[in-house]
Amino acid sequence: MQTHKYDVVIVGAGGAGMRAALESSTRTRTAVLTKLYPTRSHTGAAQGGMCAALANVEEDNWEWHTFDTVKGGDYLVDQDAAEIMCREAIDAVIDLEKMGLPFNRTPEGKIDQRRFGGHTRNHGEAAVRRSCFAADRTGHMILQTLYQNCVKQGVEFFNEFYVLDLLMNTGADGVEHAAGVVAYELATGEIHVFQAKSVVFATGGTGKVFKTTSNAHTLTGDGMGVAFRRGIPLEDMEFFQFHPTGLAGLGILLSEAARGEGGILRNADGERFMERYAPTIKDLAPRDIVARSMANEVREGRGAGPNKDYVLLDLTHLEPAHIDAKLPDITEFARTYLGVEPYTEPVPVYPTAHYAMGGVPTNVETEVLRNNTDVVPGLYAAGEVACVSVHGSNRLGTNSLLDINVFGRRAGIAAAEYAANAAWVELPSNPASLVDGMVEGIRGRESGERVADLRRELQETMDRNVQVFRTEGSMKEALGVIDELKERYANVVVQDKGRRYNTDLLEAVELGFLIELAEVITLGALARKESRGGHFREDYEARDDVNFMRHTMAYRAPLAGEGFGAESALFADEVRLDYKPVTVTRYQPMERKY
Amino acid sequence: MTATVEAKTEGTEGKVGAVPTFTVTLRIARYDPEVDSEQHWESYQVTAHATDRVLDALHQIKWEQDGSLSFRRSCAHGVCGSDAMRINGKNRLACKTLIKDVNPDKPITVEPIKGLPVEKDLIVDMEPFFDAYREVMPFLITTGNEPTRERIQSQQDRDRFDDTTKCILCAACTTSCPVFWNDGQYFGPAAIVNAHRFIFDSRDEGGSQRLEVLNDKEGVWRCRTTFNCTDACPRGIQVTQAIQEVKRALLTSRF
Ligand SMILES: Cc1cc2nc3c(=O)[nH]c(=O)nc-3n(C[C@H](O)[C@H](O)[C@H](O)COP(=O)(O)OP(=O)(O)OC[C@H]3O[C@@H](n4cnc5c(N)ncnc54)[C@H](O)[C@@H]3O)c2cc1C
Ligand code: SF4
Numbered sequence: 072m073q074t075h076k077y078d079v080v081i082v083g084a085g086g087a088g089m090r091a092a093l094e095s096s097t098r099t100r101t102a103v104l105t106k107l108y109p110t111r112s113h114t115g116a117a118q119g120g121m122c123a124a125l126a127n128v129e130e131d132n133w134e135w136h137t138f139d140t141v142k143g144g145d146y147l148v149d150q151d152a153a154e155i156m157c158r159e160a161i162d163a164v165i166d167l168e169k170m171g172l173p174f175n176r177t178p179e180g181k182i183d184q185r186r187f188g189g190h191t192r193n194h195g196e197a198a199v200r201r202s203c204f205a206a207d208r209t210g211h212m213i214l215q216t217l218y219q220n221c222v223k224q225g226v227e228f229f230n231e232f233y234v235l236d237l238l239m240n241t242g243a244d245g246v247e248h249a250a251g252v253v254a255y256e257l258a259t260g261e262i263h264v265f266q267a268k269s270v271v272f273a274t275g276g277t278g279k280v281f282k283t284t285s286n287a288h289t290l291t292g293d294g295m296g297v298a299f300r301r302g303i304p305l306e307d308m309e310f311f312q313f314h315p316t317g318l319a320g321l322g323i324l325l326s327e328a329a330r331g332e333g334g335i336l337r338n339a340d341g342e343r344f345m346e347r348y349a350p351t352i353k354d355l356a357p358r359d360i361v362a363r364s365m366a367n368e369v370r371e372g373r374g375a376g377p378n379k380d381y382v383l384l385d386l387t388h389l390e391p392a393h394i395d396a397k398l399p400d401i402t403e404f405a406r407t408y409l410g411v412e413p414y415t416e417p418v419p420v421y422p423t424a425h426y427a428m429g430g431v432p433t434n435v436e437t438e439v440l441r442n443n444t445d446v447v448p449g450l451y452a453a454g455e456v457a458c459v460s461v462h463g464s465n466r467l468g469t470n471s472l473l474d475i476n477v478f479g480r481r482a483g484i485a486a487a488e489y490a491a492n493a494a495w496v497e498l499p500s501n502p503a504s505l506v507d508g509m510v511e512g513i514r515g516r517e518s519g520e521r522v523a524d525l526r527r528e529l530q531e532t533m534d535r536n537v538q539v540f541r542t543e544g545s546m547k548e549a550l551g552v553i554d555e556l557k558e559r560y561a562n563v564v565v566q567d568k569g570r571r572y573n574t575d576l577l578e579a580v581e582l583g584f585l586i587e588l589a590e591v592i593t594l595g596a597l598a599r600k601e602s603r604g605g606h607f608r609e610d611y612e613a614r615d616d617v618n619f620m621r622h623t624m625a626y627r628a629p630l631a632g633e634g635f636g637a638e639s640a641l642f643a644d645e646v647r648l649d650y651k652p653v654t655v656t657r658y659q660p661m662e663r664k665y
Numbered sequence: 666m667t668a669t670v671e672a673k674t675e676g677t678e679g680k681v682g683a684v685p686t687f688t689v690t691l692r693i694a695r696y697d698p699e700v701d702s703e704q705h706w707e708s709y710q711v712t713a714h715a716t717d718r719v720l721d722a723l724h725q726i727k728w729e730q731d732g733s734l735s736f737r738r739s740c741a742h743g744v745c746g747s748d749a750m751r752i753n754g755k756n757r758l759a760c761k762t763l764i765k766d767v768n769p770d771k772p773i774t775v776e777p778i779k780g781l782p783v784e785k786d787l788i789v790d791m792e793p794f795f796d797a798y799r800e801v802m803p804f805l806i807t808t809g810n811e812p813t814r815e816r817i818q819s820q821q822d823r824d825r826f827d828d829t830t831k832c833i834l835c836a837a838c839t840t841s842c843p844v845f846w847n848d849g850q851y852f853g854p855a856a857i858v859n860a861h862r863f864i865f866d867s868r869d870e871g872g873s874q875r876l877e878v879l880n881d882k883e884g885v886w887r888c889r890t891t892f893n894c895t896d897a898c899p900r901g902i903q904v905t906q907a908i909q910e911v912k913r914a915l916l917t918s919r920f
């Protein structure tokens with residue numbers, strides 16, 4: 072075991088983690104721990120753009136952007152946080168441009184902007200051009216630009232270090248503080264303890280809870296899982312976004328930019344069915360509405376293809392040159408993976424699990440909350456792992472790249488400033504015992520079940536029962552499977568018993584997080600007897616502001632580190648649900664029509 | 666092993682809805698540093714669908730046959746650069762290579778990319794690759810006061826370096842280069858591509874510093890224009906052309 076000491080430890084090197092590192096590393100001694108090489112992070116997969124009311128191509132302002140964000144989130148958004156995000160958006164984009172990001176340009180040489188779902192002029196009048204973009208690889212350019220600037224600043228990275236535990240201890244004030252993290256080094260199998268005054272979680276999402284997803288294999292909700300096991304609540308986990316246009320059968324994303332540039336969704340009859348569901352903004356309605364409309368077309372027998380199980384994204388009326396200039400990557404995906412030529416043929420698409428609106432609860436300073444009001448000193452979270460909550464029950468397209476930049480920056484500053492003044496908190500005794508027990512417990516098991524089998528069962532039940540349409544019955548079925556998997560997890564076996572690059576072992580650890588989070592998602596969804604944003608209950612189709620305009624807060628009993636191992640249970644017997652009020656400033660809830 | 670096509674629907678191969686499956690053999694170069702003294706080959710059979718990628722086959726092996734098979738991967742659709750490997754002797758991304766496109770009638774060989782130290786199975790040490798990348802100063806260098814708003818750049822100037830902004834640092838190009846195989850000190854095409862991205866960015870003022878680095882004896886002049894890199898690039902970047910443009914910029918000091 073090795074021990075390291077840094078003022079600030081940032082976990083994750085996607086957009087949020089590196090944006091934080093750029094701030095923190097200039098202020099204080101900072102280490103970034105990441106399970107992937109920074110440039111492999113899934114921020115690089117983001118395509119469409121990042122919204123900010125620059126008003127470069129038409130009239131716009133950040134207040135309209137705030138309104139759209141609140142309405143898009145079906146009023147579960149904390150409005151103070153949304154206001155901060157939309158106001159700081161403008162500087163966030165300009166900062167990236169100054170760092171070198173090659174945005175597409177207007178004829179005058181300014182940053183170009185395009186339309187995106189749910190972003191409107193003057194509180195819903197018409198679609199507005201607000202999304203700043205670099206072709207259809209905006210996330211790639213953000214990730215590269217941030218990494219380039221980290222290289223420039225000499226940020227210290229620990230690549231392929233998997234953080235598997237958060238260390239906390241009682242400080243001089245009698246309150247539990249963050250004290251550091253424990254990481255597993257992929258190359259050697261060695262365990263490292265990092266003591267830190269501030270810890271920033273920026274570990275991204277958890278799409279692999281589902282089978283059909285746009286998320287990377289590595290998005291297994293580690294940060295949420297680690298925090299939850301240490302007794303930190305998770306907020307609004309039942310809200311998961313299903314993106315309308317995943318490549319049918321594969322889940323690979325085709326950005327909403329395809330519709331922003333004029334693409335049209337059609338059913339088997341060739342009908343532009345979104346005209347029926349959202350007469351004003353049609354194909355550019357928010358994602359939850361489009362995804363449900365698509366699923367409904369398929370359910371009612373109007374799906375396309377031999378099994379009538381998808382709809383079609385039609386780009387054939389667009390000029391090939393326009394497609395090449397604005398949507399080169401995603402049309403390439405259709406060609407490579409489905410053998411479809413988007414110039415001449417419509418592309419088969421179906422909703423795909425895309426984004427976790429919920430996560431580790433924070434305030435607008437990115438400090439992690441231990442309950443509805445109190446923070447854990449020294450602990451911060453930003454990006455998809457966190458829930459501020461700027462996305463409420465449904466995130467608008469382009470608002471996540473914005474979120475990671477605005478709140479990543481805030482987290483870096485806040486963590487460094489806190490570390491500058493805070494005293495060191497002692498490490499708990501035997502800091503590595505939990506990770507040791509977990510890892511050696513799995514490695515030492517001689518026989519049992521395969522990780523892949525359990526994972527498949529989990530993902531299949533989540534796709535079948537907790538996806539676009541949910542009912543009490545479907546969710547109880549999922550919980551039954553999850554309960555069983557919790558028990559069977561104690562029996563998973565890996566074939567690779569070695570120390571070096573043991574990805575077999577780490578997949579087993581990641582599966583533990585997935586099972587844990589699937590349960591929280593499903594329990595939250597079962598208790599929320601209403602439909603709102605990304606969460607749609609067929610048995611409760613209306614939004615219920617009287618009983619449910621509040622955030623879900625899920626808690627479990629914290630793991631006791633000492634003596635944890637193969638024999639003692641990893642999962643809590645019970646998850647307790649509580650609620651937190653939504654912050655409303657300017658916008659009273661209205662019916663969400665488009 | 667011959668691939669047996671079990672159910673193939675005429676004319677719909679590869680399209681959604683049709684599910685032809687076939688059996689294919691993969692020959693994989695295995696090396697476990699804790700056990701093996703050298704690399705050796707192992708063969709595996711998997712059942713594949715028409716839309717399956719080589720990465721799906723590797724997963725099938727890892728998840729159902731041999732959990733110790735080790736490789737890197739993340740995004741699974743060709744954007745993160747994790748899984749460059751030598752497939753039938755050519756550098757490709759496993760997640761972007763459809764099995765049906767690499768002649769599944771014969772065993773498909775899979776090896777780690779060449780020229781970087783093999784750590785385990787298909788995993789190589791990427792540090793030397795990233796060191797070369799960092800050496801070319803792959804970041805915007807500017808002087809003077811920053812404007813309050815964005816810098817102005819015409820779309821035409823922006824297009825000048827568009828191609829090289831696509832790089833995902835997968836190392837497929839560098840590890841297909843015979844010069845790099847013989848001399849690991851050579852920066853390699855990927856580093857030059859990333860230098861190009863800034864040299865030809867109208868906003869950048871670090872061109873001469875960067876060109877000085879590239880003029881080094883391990884710099885651009887080692888390139889012998891074999892075009893392997895361009896063929897290997899999964900992002901379709903005109904790598905050789907980018908290197909030629911950097912050479913020309915060095916000769917004319919114009920960029
Ligand atoms: C295909 C796709 C397209 C998208 N398009 C858009 C778009 O156009 N606009 C938009 O706004 N949003 C988009 N999104 C959403 C957005 O890209 C993501 O929500 C956002 O990039 C998440 O950034 P992040 O920094 O929070 O996490 P990530 O970029 O996922 O980074 C997570 C980091 O955490 C590290 N990590 C994870 N677990 C551990 C661990 N246990 N130990 C150590 N490190 C760990 C990883 O190594 C990685 O560096 C898209 C998402 C997808 C999947
Ligand atoms: S230039 Fe192409 S092959 Fe080379 S590292 Fe970049 S993406 Fe990979």
Ligand code: FES
Nearest residue numbers: 739741745746760
């Ligand atoms: S897994 Fe990301 S490029 Fe292949």
